[in-house]
Amino acid sequence: MAEITLGRYLFERLRQLEVMTIFGLPGDFNLSLLDKIYEVDGMRWAGNANELNAAYAADGYSRIKRLACLVTTFGVGELSALNGVGGAYAEHVGLLHVVGVPSISSQAKQLLLHHTLGNGDFTVFHRMSNNISQTSAFISDISSAPAELDRCIRDAYIYQRPVYVGLPANLVDLKVPASLLNIPIDLSLKQNDPDAEEEVIENVLTLIKQSKNPIILVDACASRHDCKQEVKELVEITQFPVFTTPMGKGGVDEGGVSGELYDNDPSLIKKMTAKLNGTRSAAARFGGVYVGTLSEPHVKEAVENADLILSVGALLSDFNTGSFSYSYRTKNVVEFHSDYTKIKQATFPGVQMKECLQHLLRVVGDACTDYEPVPVPKVKLVNTPAPREKGLTQEWLWTRVSSWFREGDIIITETGTSAFGIVQSKFPNNTIGISQVLWGSIGYTVGATLGAVMAAEEIDPNKRVILFVGDGSLQLTVQEISTMVKWNTKPYLFVLNNDGYTIERLIHGENASYNDIQPWDNLALLPLFNAKNYETVRISNIGEAEDLFTSKAFATNDKIRMVEVMLPRMDASSNLVLQAQYSAQTNAEN
Structure with missing residues (x-):
């Protein structure tokens, strides 16, 4: 081919960097662009439940592959994604956010289009995103468009930050020289002085x-x-x-x-x-x-x-x-x-x-030839034996689960009890941990698990992806489990059921109703989302947990699994209890 469309050029460039899954939602200003995904061999459109979840998923995918692509539509779509994009910016995650925008002629005429603020300003959302982007481009010229896309992809990859690209609907089908794809994007770092x-x-x-x-x-x-x-x-x-x-x-x-x-x-x-x-x-x-x-x-x-x-x-x-x-x-x-x-x-x-x-x-x-190595502290690998009928606690869980993890796992922990509890565990070698400690957006990990498991299965179908999420956090982004089911992914979903927002209760409002949630029948979620190849189990005591963690069948990731872990309402790892006290003191300071 002497020429290809600009839309296909974008996705061919991403494929060169092994970005094979595109996250986002369709909207009338990006539909022609989405058509081009199917023209690129091996590339797939995830088709998320909403834009916020899609941004979380792109973040999780990027933490495995160093780059991800999120596609939304103008205004309503891109704004719904910005919380997730903000988290990627805060936590140094490479992300290309491509926004389908109205045609150049519509912008020039300042038409009163849907998805706008009704004031003829088509750059206002771009300006909003500038504050959480490494760089940005609002493309208006087809001759310079390939170079602009290359620049944006490079910056997202090199600097590990989100980059915003506004792509007018009328430019997507215009042609550019296919030979440009023969020149690799320069991903080398600028040399130090x-x-x-x-x-x-x-x-x-x-x-x-x-x-x-x-x-x-x-x-x-x-x-x-x-x-x-x-x-x-x-x-x-x-x-x-x-x-x-x-x-x-x-x-x-x-x-x-x-x-x-x-x-x-x-x-x-x-x-x-x-x-x-x-x-x-x-x-x-x-x-x-x-x-x-x-x-x-x-x-x-x-x-x-x-x-x-x-x-x-x-x-x-x-x-x-x-x-x-x-x-x-x-x-x-x-x-x-x-x-x-x-x-x-x-x-x-x-x-x-x-x-x-x-x-x-x-x-x-x-x-360091004269350095004499000193002993290093050792993390205890497993708990001492406990009665099988004893109820589960966070302290027991996080120490015991270390022995169930295996080399190569991807372990994702939600903001709250999970993110603090995982600190007590010991990872096998070559393990990837994902936890949004800085941005701390509740519900992030459900979307991130989708992205991580899609990236992991592109690398090695046997690689396990394991999520630990609280029952409260789950309710914010639960729809993305449906997308996991759609693609027949096989993550482990551990739902820590402690009857609401325990981390918030520890900080303030132990018995306040605003920290309560409506209890769900969590184990009914997989059949609700029409899963065919799945397993659900509820564990309430040490015996049930041990049976699970010593099962060879359970250790094999051949289906999507949800495990509901029943825990006391105020139970938490000791470091979270102390952190909550510090946070409460900080919040009360004048």
């Missing part, structure tokens, strides 16, 4: 040589900006203890032992752990999750007594830091970020962490 990077490396090496008790602290942007491999190698070369934050969980191997070992022979856990500790693996140096004053005491002590902290990809939000309760006793802190590096009080703009870490890896071994 050599002098500035060299100064950073020299300073870091000096600090390492002087240090007796260094640690590495991994946060969210290490994963978002594709630095997990660099972090792994840094730990393996230096043998420094490594910790994560709640948002950084999954950013480094933790060395958890899979459920299969637990099921067959509990003694194998000890053998596996001993073997792991005898290697230079990153997992053998994992010490736990640091959340300031909410940390386990041994983790808190190890981090706060360090004399050098190498921080990678920090996002220091309140829930990520135990209400800003970090208490480093050293000023020797090096912060590696996606667009700058900071050493103590000196900032080096533009020294990006990926290239800088790669440089550091080549020379850091010689700087």
Whole structure:
């Protein structure tokens, strides 16, 4: 083909970056654009239940593949998606938001069209999105359109932020040269300034040589900006203890032992752990999750007594830091970020962490030859035996479920009890954790699970996607389970039923009716959405949970499953109880 339509050009570019699922809803200003999806081999249109859910789904998909595409219609559609787009901006998630807008002639005539504010202003929604976009384009010229689309796709991928594209309905079918697709989009990072990077490396090496008790602290942007491999190698070369934050969980191997070992022979856990500790693996140096004053005491002590902290990809939000309760006793802190590096009080703009870490890896071994590795804290893998008839609690659940997880899992935890409880678990290696700790939009994870499971199944049909969501959060975005069923996806949906908004009750209003929800028959949802290949189960005590977690059939993701976990109303992990107290105090301050 000498020429292709602009709409097809967009989707062919996305396919080149392995974006094979497009999220969103149809609307009269994007229908011609949606036709072009079906012209691209292997690409599919998810067809979400609403635009907010679609934005959440695109966010979840991107956290697996580094880029996603959301398509909405002008005005009513795009505004419904903005909460989800705002979350992607806050949490560094690459997302292309394509909005079908009225034709150029309609805009020029300022027609009083539906979906507008009735004032002839066709750019007002674009201006709204500018505040939560890395960049944007409101395309009006077919000759420059391919280059504009390439620029927007590149920026979304490189900077891991949402990008807005307004695409007029009349341009979608116009032709552009097909040969443009033969030139790959340049996804390389701008090179660091050599002098500035060299100064950073020299300073870091000096600090390492002087240090007796260094640690590495991994946060969210290490994963978002594709630095997990660099972090792994840094730990393996230096043998420094490594910790994560709640948002950084999954950013480094933790060395958890899979459920299969637990099921067959509990003694194998000890053998596996001993073997792991005898290697230079990153997992053998994992010490736990640091959340300031909410940390386990041994983790808190190890981090706060360090004399050098190498921080990678920090996002220091309140829930990520135990209400800003970090208490480093050293000023020797090096912060590696996606667009700058900071050493103590000196900032080096533009020294990006990926290239800088790669440089550091080549020379850091010689700087730490005198370092004597210290023992790292160990996370308990399984609970001590308890009576089968004993009721379930969050503390028991999050420790026990660690032994059911297996390598390669994608584990998604909703804002609330799940996001705090998962901190107590230990992930197997190569596990991806998804939790919207900073933005914290209730209901996010149901949509994100759809996106994550569609991305996961494109990579490996056997990869498990596991959601933990509260009964209250589920009710905000439950429709997206219907889309999961439509595509015959096979996630695990654990619904933690604690009779309402427990995290809110802990913060304020324990018995207030505004924290109540209408109870649902949750296990009826899958048949309601016309699922054919599914399983539902309700667990209320330790015996029922153990039967589930030791079942080989249950461990195989061959159908969509919903597990309702019955918990006491005010039950929560200890770190959430403390965080709720801090949040209540902050809310009451003048």
